[in-house]
Amino acid sequence: MSKVRVRFAPSPTGPLHIGGLRTALYNYLFAKKMGGTFILRIEDTDRSRYVEGAEKYILEALKWSGLELDESIEKEGDFGPYRQSDRKAMYEKYAEELVSNGHAYYAFDTPEELAKMREDLKTKEDPNPKYNYVTRGNMKNSLSLSEDELKAMIDNGTPYIIRLKVEPGEQIQFSDIVRGEVTFSSNELDDKVLMKTDKMPTYHMANIVDDHFMEISHVIRGEEWLPSTPTHVLLYRYLGWEDTMPQFCHLPLILKPDGKGKLSKRYGAKMGVPVFPLEWKDKEDLFIGFREGGFLPEAMINFLAFLGWNPGTEQEIFTPGDLIQAFELERINKSGARFDIEKARWFNQQYIMQTSDAELAKLVRPYVEAEGHQPTDDYLQKVCGLMKERFEVLTDFWENSRYFFEEVSSYDNEKIIRKRWKPENRKKMQDLKSTINRLSNFTGENIEAHVKKFIEEKELSFGEVLPFIRLAVSGTTKGASVFEMMSVLGEDEVAKRLARGFEDFDKIKENA
RNA sequence: GCUCCGGUAGCCAAAUUGGUUAAGGCACCUGCCUUUCGAGCAGACAAUUGCGGGUUCGAAUCCCGUCCGGAGUACCA
Numbered sequence: 388m389s390k391v392r393v394r395f396a397p398s399p400t401g402p403l404h405i406g407g408l409r410t411a412l413y414n415y416l417f418a419k420k421m422g423g424t425f426i427l428r429i430e431d432t433d434r435s436r437y438v439e440g441a442e443k444y445i446l447e448a449l450k451w452s453g454l455e456l457d458e459s460i461e462k463e464g465d466f467g468p469y470r471q472s473d474r475k476a477m478y479e480k481y482a483e484e485l486v487s488n489g490h491a492y493y494a495f496d497t498p499e500e501l502a503k504m505r506e507d508l509k510t511k512e513d514p515n516p517k518y519n520y521v522t523r524g525n526m527k528n529s530l531s532l533s534e535d536e537l538k539a540m541i542d543n544g545t546p547y548i549i550r551l552k553v554e555p556g557e558q559i560q561f562s563d564i565v566r567g568e569v570t571f572s573s574n575e576l577d578d579k580v581l582m583k584t585d586k587m588p589t590y591h592m593a594n595i596v597d598d599h600f601m602e603i604s605h606v607i608r609g610e611e612w613l614p615s616t617p618t619h620v621l622l623y624r625y626l627g628w629e630d631t632m633p634q635f636c637h638l639p640l641i642l643k644p645d646g647k648g649k650l651s652k653r654y655g656a657k658m659g660v661p662v663f664p665l666e667w668k669d670k671e672d673l674f675i676g677f678r679e680g681g682f683l684p685e686a687m688i689n690f691l692a693f694l695g696w697n698p699g700t701e702q703e704i705f706t707p708g709d710l711i712q713a714f715e716l717e718r719i720n721k722s723g724a725r726f727d728i729e730k731a732r733w734f735n736q737q738y739i740m741q742t743s744d745a746e747l748a749k750l751v752r753p754y755v756e757a758e759g760h761q762p763t764d765d766y767l768q769k770v771c772g773l774m775k776e777r778f779e780v781l782t783d784f785w786e787n788s789r790y791f792f793e794e795v796s797s798y799d800n801e802k803i804i805r806k807r808w809k810p811e812n813r814k815k816m817q818d819l820k821s822t823i824n825r826l827s828n829f830t831g832e833n834i835e836a837h838v839k840k841f842i843e844e845k846e847l848s849f850g851e852v853l854p855f856i857r858l859a860v861s862g863t864t865k866g867a868s869v870f871e872m873m874s875v876l877g878e879d880e881v882a883k884r885l886a887r888g889f890e891d892f893d894k895i896k897e898n899a
Numbered sequence: 900g901c902u903c904c905g906g907u908a909g910c911c912a913a914a915u916u917g918g919u920u921a922a923g924g925c926a927c928c929u930g931c932c933u934u935u936c937g938a939g940c941a942g943a944c945a946a947u948u949g950c951g952g953g954u955u956c957g958a959a960u961c962c963c964g965u966c967c968g969g970a971g972u973a974c975c976a
Contacts, residue, residue, distance in 0.1 A: 398976050433975055498974075512900050515972050548974055566904070575902050575972090583974040590976050614903060614971040639905080640969070646910090648969070693924095697912065701923050720912080722905050723969065730911070730925055740938075776938040787936090800935095849934055857935065865936035 391423025391604050395449075396594070398430040399441035402667035402674060403448045405726070406609065406641045406650060409691045413638060414607045415454040416692070416714040423604070427459035428597060429470045432587045438669075448664040452684050453707055466601040471593050478588035481596050481626060482549045482581050486529075490625035491581055493547045494518075494528040495540055517577035520555045549582040551591075551618065551625075559617040564605075564636040565719045571617040579618050591615065595622040598633055607636040607716070610723075611649075636716050639695045640723040650726045660728045681780030682731070683750070686738040690731040694724045704737055736779040747771040751784045758785060760792040769875045773867040787866065791875065795862035795884060798891070803854055803864065805899040808892045815845045816855070820885040824878035831871040838870070859888020 395411040397403060403411075418425035427449070431437055442460070449456065458464035468474055485491035496504075501518070504526065508516035516522065524531050528550070532540065540547070557573035581592040588596070598606060616635055623632040641650045655662030656672050664687065666676040677687045689705055697720075698705075698713040705713060739747065748767040755762060762770070770791045778787050798804065819841050826833050842852050857869045860881060866872065873881045 396976090400976075430976065436975065494974095496974095501974085510900085514900055517972075546974095550974095569903070571903070577972075580974050585974080587974090589974070594976095609970095610904070611970055611976090617903095637904085642969080644910085646968075693911075699913065699915095701913090703924060724912090725910065727910060727925075733925060736938090774937090777936070853934065863936085867936085868933075869935080 389604060390602075391418060391421040392426065392602050393418050393423060393605050393607055394426040394428050394598070394601065394603055396428045396430050396597075396608075397445055398433065398436070399438060399445065400433070400436040401438050401441055401652070401669075402663050402665070403445050404650075404652065405662045405664070405677075405691065408448065408452060408664055409641065409694060410607065410609055410638060411449060411454055412452070412688060412691055413696070413714075413716075413719070416711055417605065417607065417716055418457070419711040420714050424457045424464075425454070426464070426466075426601065426603075427456045427469065428601070429460055429472075430590065430593065431470060431472045432589065432593055434472075434585070434587070444665065444667060451678055452664055452688055471588070471597065474593070474597065475587065477600070478592050478596055479582065479586060482588070482592060485551070485581070485625055486549060488625065489552065491549050491551050492523075492529040492578075493537075493541075494523075494526065494550050494578075494580075495532075495545050495547050496527050500527065518550070519553060519577045520574075523550075523578060546584040548580050548584055550578040551581055551621065553578055553618075553621065559620055561616060561620050561635060563613070563616075564634060564716045565639075565721060566613070566637060569613070569616070571614075573617070573621075576618055576621075579615070591618055591622065595619055595626065595628075599623070599626070599628050599631065602631075603633045605636055605716075606633045607638065610637045610640050613637045636719070639720050641694055642723045642725045644725050644727060646723075646725050662726070677731075679782075681782030681784075682735050683738045683742070683781075686735040687731065689738070690734040693730075694726070695720050704734075704741075732779040736776070739778065739781075740776050742775070744768040744772045744775070747775055750781055754781065754785045755792060758789070758792070762792060766791075766875070773871055773875060777867065790861040790863070790866075791872075795859070795888070798858050798862050798895075800858065800864045801895055804858070804892050804895045807850065808855060808896050809851060810893055810896055812847065812851060813889060813893065815847060816852070816885075816889055818845070819852075819856075820882055820889070823873075823885070824882040826878065829874055829878045831868065831874040834873050835870040855888070855892065856885065859892070860884050 393414040395414050397407055415425050417423070429442060446459070446461065456462060458466065458469065460469045463469060482491060486493065504522065505516050508522065518526065529537055530552070553573050553576045555574050558570055559573055560568060560570045563569050579591050580589050582588055620632070623629045642648065643650050643654050650662055652662065652674060654660070656674055659675070661675045661677045661680045661682070663674050663676045664678060666679045667674045678684070685707060688707055688710070692705065692710050693703070696714070696718055699718060742750070745768055748764060748771045751771060752767060755767065770788055774784065774788050778784050819838070822841070823834070823837060826837055838852070838856070842849060853869065854864060857864060857866070860869065860873060860876065
């Protein structure tokens with residue numbers, strides 16, 4: 388087989404959706420696995436839908452996700468330009484070639500005339516009449532018009548489009564890597580528009596010309612393209628490029644969590660769930676991103692890879708490098724996968740646990756600094772070591788770990804204080820406070836031994852002591868090991884917090 | 900409507916391509932461990948493979964029918 392060259396071809400009409408990112412990912416994985424080339428091509432042929440900033444967003448999202456491009460608008464290879472608006476002349480040339488070969492024709496119908504035709508021909512059996520071999524004879528085009536009429540139209544500068552002339556009665560078969568052999572009857576196809584009145588190509592035209600000249604070997608794209616693939620096959624055939632036609636691989640859709648329909652932009656905004664890699668703001672909406680949601684790119688990629696593919700083994704955690712090794716187009720699923728953010732969070736937690744304390748400290752630092760604290764690297768790393776299996780997303784770090792950085796201002800479980808705090812034990816507890824910071828080595832182990840000995844000597848129970856130490860030190864009844872926590876905080880801070888805590892507990896008890 | 904594509908526990912899914920009791924993970928629940936939470940370990944719950952026929956010694960896998968879901972049906976991609 389010749390060299391693998393694949394492309395990701397988004398249109399800059401908004402932020403890159405998670406489904407698009409998955410398409411990019413599969414292209415990337417396949418290219419890397421095969422030692423091939425991963426290309427970004429910007430499909431900006433619809434000027435009315437062009438969105439400022441979308442191109443930049445796409446590039447940034449790919450970069451954050453770690454999908455490195457071999458050729459793109461920023462890194463031109465030998466097959467440029469990589470933006471369709473810069474390749475305009477080529478499309479025109481080949482569209483005209485199709486017209487002169489009799490495989491395409493000019494059409495002059497106005498949008499109103501088109502609408503009228505569809506309205507007139509609409510029946511309940513056929514609610515969407517096609518512009519095809521049945522209807523084109525009644526429309527205004529170079530097939531139906533007389534030579535004089537045609538010449539007049541053109542001389543007048545009447546705007547026209549170019550349509551593909553699809554011959555009826557043909558079976559169009561192609562092989563899809565995930566679906567197998569797929570067959571369509573040409574009778575079902577319509578005469579797709581190839582060139583618009585503004586001389587820009589449609590997706591169909593641009594796609595085939597570009598894929599051919601960019602020597603694309605595999606077209607890996609979403610399932611929504613499956614129905615237009617026969618048109619594309621015809622285009623390759625009529626252009627004389629069928630022998631180098633790329634292989635098709637249509638990916639299953641990513642569905643909403645309820646399984647009804649494609650995952651949409653709106654869904655994410657509505658449910659407060661990220662469906663974009665990066666945050667995107669426009670006038671009306673704010674779409675949250677995985678990055679801002681506290682996800683690690685590797686975890687998101689791992690999650691995404693499994694949305695429509697699996698290695699067939701029991702392994703679930705794959706670094707990007709592992710994914711490249713294991714990935715196979717043949718193992719892509721046929722059915723759509725529901726988007727389950729819970730699973731994404733699970734993947735993220737797995738990755739957080741795997742991350743080294745030093746690395747994690749770097750990731751978490753911005754969240755701590757946003758709260759106005761500047762801990763040393765050493766301190767932050769220790770906290771990370773204690774907390775790393777206790778949060779799923781980076782954004783939860785602060786809430787779970789704040790007591791390491793600022794003093795306790797409230798207690799999340801006053802009920803236990805009211806119920807089980809015994810003021811008569813207060814005197815004994817004071818002893819703990821005053822002896823604990825005299826420990827020679829303030830390690831978790833030593834503290835634990837000391838506290839246990841203390842409980843024994845004073846004839847107290849664990850339940851009378853431990854929850855209250857925890858509460859006094861952290862303000863919460865959950866979290867890392869109390870002793871380790873105290874060790875990280877340091878003897879002075881601990882003594883201070885115990886004193887303050889015991890006082891507060893008395894007050895709470897009194898007011899109960 | 901029509902065309903195409905799907906359908907394995909609540910969710911993601913495996914099943915060496917027709918071969919013994921239909922993997923595994925997520926979620927949920929229980930136990931152990933920590934007198935906390937999480938993590939980890941052990942376990943439990945959960946599927947007449949959408950449904951009905953057929954072929955076969957044998958069907959999730961092949962055939963026919965049927966139902967449900969999705970995509971497409973634009974001078975959007």
